[in-house]
Amino acid sequence: MVEIGRRLELKGLIVAAEGNLSVRLGGHAFLVTPAGVGKGALRPRDLLVVDRAGRCAAGRPTSEWPLHRALYDARPDVGAVCHAHPPWATAFSVAGRDLDGSLLTETEAQLPRVPLAARAQPGTEEVPAAVVPWIRGHDAVLLGSHGVVAVGPDLETAFARLETVERLAQVTLLAEVAAGRSGLCPADLQALLRSGGQLPDP
Ligand SMILES: [Zn+2]
Structure with a gap:
């Protein structure tokens, strides 16, 4: 979890104290990141073991614990949750x-x-109420005007899915820019290629 927190920050997927991570330990115990701490500089002793209610012996778990708990409840196959911006x-x-x-x-x-x-x-x-209906059939969800949450059987997989969502968003937007620059719809572009550069009059 310390390593994933470091990668989230290094790759620009979070800044400041954004984002939160958790892993299902078994039974009703979970390992979670603390609230208000930069995930890029986490130390093993910063991590908290909480019960289902989010209670822990000392420290304050992430404020998004209700979301994490709801995802574990909705998906018994989920072993880890990764949330970032x-x-x-x-x-x-x-x-x-x-x-x-x-x-x-x-x-x-x-x-x-x-x-x-x-x-x-x-x-x-409100966050779990909005996300749970989607997570039943998807491994990653965009949170309205907020960020992304991804789940997986382990933290490495959840992180990889979040990273993949970010790459998909980047390529989608760049592709739209690239396509828009031509100013042509695919059918016009094909017609242009076939005609050797001469578009028929509209
Ligand atoms: Zn967030």
Whole structure:
């Protein structure tokens, strides 16, 4: 978890004290990141063991614990949760758009769609209420005007899915820019190529 926190910051997927991570330890115990601490400089002793209610012996767990708990409850197969604010994917969530994983060969099987959950107040029960209906059928969800949450059987997989969502968002937006620059729809572009550069009059 310390290593994943470091990678989240190094790759620009979080800044300051953003983001939170958790792992299901078994029974009703979970390992979680603390509130208000930069995840790029976590130390093993900063990590907290909490019960289902989010109670721990000392320290304060992430304020997004209600979201993490709800995801574990909804998906018994989930062993870890990774939440961050990667800028490209978060831009889609701010714009009210979901992501179409079928656009890329790498994502069409594993993340065919990354749905967008309704905007909710961070740290409240509104967040799990908005996300749980989507997480049942998807391994990553955009949080409205907020960020991304990804789940997996282990933390490495959850992190990889979050990172993949960010790459999908980046490529989607760049592809739209690239396509828009030509000013041509695909049919016009094909006609142009076939005609050797001469477009028929509209
Ligand atoms: Zn957040």
